[in-house]
Amino acid sequence: MRPHSLSIALAILLSGMTTAGLSGPAAAQSTCGAPGRSASGTGTSGWPVAAPDDVGLDQQSLCTLAQKLDAAKEDNVHAVLIARHGKLVFERYFTGSDSHWGQPAKDIAFGPDVPHDLRSISKSVVSLLVGIAVGKGWVASIDQPVLALLPDYADLSSPQKQGITLRHLLTMSPGLAWSEQLPYSDLRNSENGMDMAKDPCRYVLEQPVAHDPGTVWTYSGGTTGLLACVLRQATGKPLDEFARETLFEPLGITKVEWARYPQAGEPVAASGLRLLPADTLKLGQLVLDKGAWNGKQIVPAEWIEMATAPQINAPNAMFYGFQFWLGRSLVDHRSVEWIAGFGYGGQRLFIVPSLDLTMMVHAGRYGGPDEGGFAAAILNRYVLPAARP
Template identity: 60%
Template sequence: MTLRRALPLIALLASPGAASAADAPPDCRAPAALDDGWAVAAPAEEGFDPAQICALGPALEAWPEGNAHAVLVARHGRLVYERYFAGEDERWGLPLGRIPHDAGTKHDLRSITKSVTALLVGIAVDTGWIKDIDAPVLSLLPQYADLRSPEKDRITLRHLLTMSSGLAWNEELPYSDPRNSERLMSDAPDPYRYVLEQPFAATPGERWTYSGGATALLAAVLKQVSGRPLDVLAQEVLFTPLGITDVEWVRYPNGDPVAASGLRLRPRDIARIGRLVLDRGAWQGRRIVSAAWVEQATAPQIGIEDGVDYGFQWWLGRSQADGREIRWSAGVGWGGQRLFLVPDHDLLVVVTAGLYDRPDLQDRLGRTVLDRFVLPAVTGSGAGGPEE
């Protein structure tokens, strides 16, 4: 997924049938308490205007073209809004038909998986499996020693984390195009060798280029240093501590989990990952990843364009609400998957959707939820449907 596909740099457009705050249900109760580790609260208990935030569901119901599947909002560690929708869905390109989504339905994260992989790198640094993120990548992958050269040894883990390896890569093409680099990697007998064999298009660290291959190499390093496949490592050091048990990974033909886009989780479990990051690496008082790593991962590491920055596999952007600039970090996935984190309001928003064939609507859906409903509801500015 490219910047063009992932973060909007233009104004939101109007959508037919969008509802306003006046259409909110008269009763906006707390989400269901499911004994799954999530405390719940009614929106008003956590400082939201109920009429504004609860207008969101009717607005999305009135906009079927948006194909939203789930929206969850949590603040101060409590889930305050949860709404599911029926819609056409797929599993990594395999059509699933029309699905009545609910709290138990797993959903593709697509490239939010990259943000999860970065957390695993942080845990590997914390445990000492990785000593230095400025170490050459190939020094940590002895099985590819034949590819080492003075030029290739300039690529470090930091470059992979910030998608600035300099290796030639093209995900601007549609994923259906056989020339797309992600597709070529996925179809290769050895995906990691495929990435490492690419020629240079820039000096490492010089510029950002969106690359699922960079994330794949991070997974290869994690497997090498930990002695565990990515899915086993993730379950052991991240998902089990978070209480996440219902996990699915799409895999390469060689059997390895797809680190760049293959994770499938339930929406409440996506929100757990967001809460972990908002709490600077802790979940309900238990330390899982260091605060120092979370701070680095969600801080600007490399600029992209028009004020958009990138951390360690996390996007960094901003919104306007109540006359103020609101900064956020986000996991961003193809098809409209979004995990927005707003530290200034101790707030997270999960959006899942089925817009895999509608790149023109993916950004608009997520930013409509965040900018036109959630942020205005907590900051006091007006809300409504997608803007002109």
């Protein structure tokens, strides 16, 4: 995901832009976006369901949002889901053009049982997995040097590279030269080089040192790739297997796809994960609940606190935590802080701790100049104003 595509810039978030141009629906759905229910009364992926008014959300605001989504046809939005106080209150799916990781685009009728690429929200998932590994003692400390944890790459050691720690990878500040500014169709894009390498870990570690570790934030899927290498070395398991056992199964997430590097065959840590939209929303709820799910601690609460705290300055008046974005919106003259996972094409997972609210938006606006603008509009114009503190 390119840095210039991180279009939830503060200026956009404060603009109160309209949602004109959002895609039409894939099929007839509840007029106001009310989630469907199973015979047992639960919603998609086992979510408890509530009416907006029951969780302090203005019903009319969400009805207006649903109508805007249904009426507009130009923006390529695929799904919008909202939960508050642990209950699903809004669920809407649409038909649109989508491009799975590394595959041509095609029209897809999205619905509750259709998975969607997370793209770089995958990075936030990897952060949760590192937290699990630290909590279980498989990784002793995030201040350990990366090369000390990856003995197969000792030949790449240098005085500067010896100073790169897991913390630097988590905050995208290892100091290694990296460029994702170029289009992903351009082979000079650093992430393309990593994806096509026989050994992606070696490819990243071979990059020259451009800055002292910990001093400069540079958007880099390579940092996430190296975190996955460390997790495999520490746990003895591929990333997808470790994720399934320690994160997805405890959350009741069973429909999981993870794209693989064409040559290396390992899961693409930085951008390759696909989940059902309602399952991705569970990750937002997990963060809201400090790593707990149904009374069981999945990710250490201390990790959630660190991962979602400002660790380093990032572009567009935002901060970066451990593979999570941190920003704020102005709503009715008050500042509302949020945590987010951003993914290429307009994938946006927003987490608003002060309102106990999380929202997932999926789209197919790959390479667009304002790929996340509609998600910002939904958040600022409809969802945040609808929430009573």
